[in-house]
Amino acid sequence: MDKRESMWDVYLRKGISRRSFLKGCAALTAMMGLSTDMLSEVVEAAEAKPLPVVIWLHGHECTGCDESFLRSASPLASDVVLNNIDLEYSHVLSAGSGEPFEAHLEETIQKYAGQYILAVEGAVSTKDNGIYCMTGGKPFVQTLQRVAKGAAAVIAYGTCATSGGIQAANPNPTGSSGISHFIGDKPLVNVPGCPPIPEVMTGVIMHVALFGKLPPLDGDGRPKQFYGNRIHDTCYRRPFFDAGLFAESYDDKGSKAGWCLYKLGCRGPETYNSCGNMRWYQGMSYPIQSGAPCIGCSNAHFWDEAPFSKRLPEYGPLGDIDKIGAGLAVATGVGVVAHGALSTIQKKKRQEAEQAEHDEKQVKK
């Protein structure tokens, strides 16, 4: 494949109609979180831009992100993989395996040096030279560094790739960490989530593919269009929060009535993701809708913030903050009362001493 095909070329080759192509572009525009004004630009890009070469690496992880990706409905994951990108290497989705497969990776790196997009799922294991995560017979960290060198941009899929993931939980025996320190100075998009929402995954890669640049990112390197809102601020249970109506346990009347899950440990108030507005699987549901409090799976270190069923004040490395705080306050109170009592004695002594001095002077006179 020397002349690289564009999306439109692929559709032509496969005999798919112009109408389907335009519908596909419209769907892409919506999914990337762009306004419909941008549709013509998307169409232009899809007609002219060669399909982006993608190398998809898997590190220290469970491949749950792939499971999520496969469930993307608009566009269909199969459309993305077969028609919208030129996926050259993926552990999970490729038919090939073994040495020819690894050789193909090498070939791709060389042939498309400086052009391909690197998608990474999974953390980097850094302890003991990274031997706790081996791919293709090499520590994953080496493969990652090698492939990242020639990448045009890097997409970190999932909280493992963005900040270490479950295997980085205390005490982090494999020295797991996010990929950002191992890709040099390549532009990076963080797409956290355990896993990320399917359409968010496809949306990000299509944005990079079609516009050849990263989507607008926030301070944490996350695409603003998908991570710009808190779950709490998009949650359909929010009116119950504002009214002060809370489920207190998983089977009480509040929980049956669909009240807010704040008191069951919901992490929605500090979690940035699109679960509240896009929801999962064609808008079918999301954890809170299913009655389970958000665990904040797109937050760095969420795995160390257990128990998920508790918020402050019970939650906290040192125990219940309000109890600690009240204890400190009472101790201080007792302290000042005791100090006050001793000060009274001190003052009495001082006055006696002053009096004695005064009397002495009087006598001398």
Add this chain to the structure above:
Amino acid sequence: MKEVPRRIYYLFSPFLRIFHWVMVACILTLFVTGLFITKPVGLLATDPTSTMLTMDMIRSIHFLAAFIFCAVFILRIYGFIVNKGDRLFPRVWEGHFYSETIEVALHYMLLKPSHAPFLRNPLARMSYAGLYAMVFVEILTGFAMYFPTNMNSIGGTIFSWVNIALGGEFMTHLVHHYVAWFIIVFVIGHVYMVVRADFMEGEGEASSMISGIKILEHVPKDVNEIESRE
């Protein structure tokens, strides 16, 4: 009580005094509403037909108090500029500050019957610096939780780094909550020290935050800060 000659020292500008009492009201309001936000116990609404937005209201009160608190700092700064008596920072760059601190500390540890007279003693000054540091942390973490409702807002852009620096927004809540308690511990100590100073020295410590004056028997060691002669 035997009569002793005393002198009046004008110390605190009205700006500082107004600021002080607004701060007291704000901190108490912030603390109580804050605890309620964390653990909304016994809220009035127990059935969905109630139209009271209890939680929303409590949060709004917290935020209102927070904004008033921040705004009233303008008075503090103005007083600081126009009135020497308002300048309460610990003078750590002056050598005698340390020996004086030790002396005052020894007195508070009940090892010395009295300490040299001050308009504002070095330990008290340090505690105020500590309070302002804590308030600063509260403001920083508070706005870092408040503004990112819209990450693209000016506030969101200015404050969202706090959440990243602390290792996640949940940690910001944790810090905000701990420091709130530390401020209350300060308040207990502070109120006690004021009452105690009045009892021990009778220099008008408590009333000085209303009248602006202190009445001392001896010439205070830090008098040169407010009066250039002598």
